[in-house]
Amino acid sequence: MKTDSRCYLPSFFMIVLLLSGCGATKRYPHPDPYRISDFPTPPQNYEVSILFPGEEPEKGTYIKTHFFEAQSFYGSSYAQLLERIRSKATASNVDAIMVLAPEAYEELKILTAVGIKYKSNADYLTDYRLVDQLYFYDQEKEEFVHVANLYPDFNNLIFSIENMGEGQRGTHLYNQYIRKYSISFLLEDESMNWRYGLNHTTGLINSRQYINRENGTRIRVRINYSQKPLIQLDVRYSFRNALPEKKRIMIVYNDYDQIIEKRIYDENLVARLKEVFTYDDEGKLLNSIYYRINGNKETPFLKTSYIYFSEGDIYEYF
Secondary structure, eight states: OBOOSOSSOHHHHHHHHHOOSOSOOEEOOOSOTTBSSOOOOOOOSSOOEEEOTTOOOOTTSEEEEEEEEEEEEBTBOHHHHHHHHHHHHHHTTOSEEEEOOOEEETTEEEEEEEEEEEGGGOGGGGGSEEEEEEEEEETTTTEEEEEEEEEEBTTSOEEEEEESSSSSHHHHHIIIIITTTOHIIIIIOOSTTEEEEEOTTTOOEEEEEEEETTTTEEEEEEEEOSSTTEEEEEEEEEOTTSOOEEEEEEEEEOTTSOEEEEEEEOTTSOEEEEEEEEEOTTSOEEEEEEEEEETTEEEEEEEEEEEEOOTTHHHHHO
């Protein structure tokens, strides 16, 4: 599973502010090379504890999230290797490390440990979405009909789709409208399929390129920050044996950096879709509704309701 209440983009802008350099295209680095699980480990303010062999906590009370390794030629002490691992564990925000038996290969010594998060400390799980319920507006019934459950990971990207009833209507609607125009995907996804380019003057990310050679998908995103608080995305999709399809997406933020509206324009700059976002008092995204636009007429089209983990789900799902 993965995260966010977040149809707003603080993480994206933090990356933008930290990056600098020329406008050459670069790959996104892996943010945490020691991670073995996508279960989130946000910053914490307590010291990482060390558990030696035989001191493992009770089964079912923790989640394995990282694997750490320290190497050294003979001469380095066990304590020095252990401190290197604890330093890595602290940077990865785990609760504790379970040290494994040290190994030696000729002149090389290796110490390894598993990083864990205690379930009792994961009260932040309620900030993350469990499922996105997708609805299609039935014009005859004049109501929204549940067509699919979309399961997000902790980075807000959908990894599984459960269609309601027979057929694949939910999957089709998701691929054609939800994923295609997803801000989490277009701006925040940092998988190895994405590259980015920087503005020489500002250091801001002004372009992103997605290439998936397995299915022949290529997406180019050009970002324009000039119309604050709007962010303009010029998105060009191309697929194997298909002509490029150009769309323009205009995003509107509120004073809390939350997206409140998104409009999708065709290649002729005619608005075709509008998505409106609603939040609760705590800032969690509650639902979003897509409207088809035909001239001055707006018709309900799709609705997504966002369901979050509750307290206790940590013991049921993990």
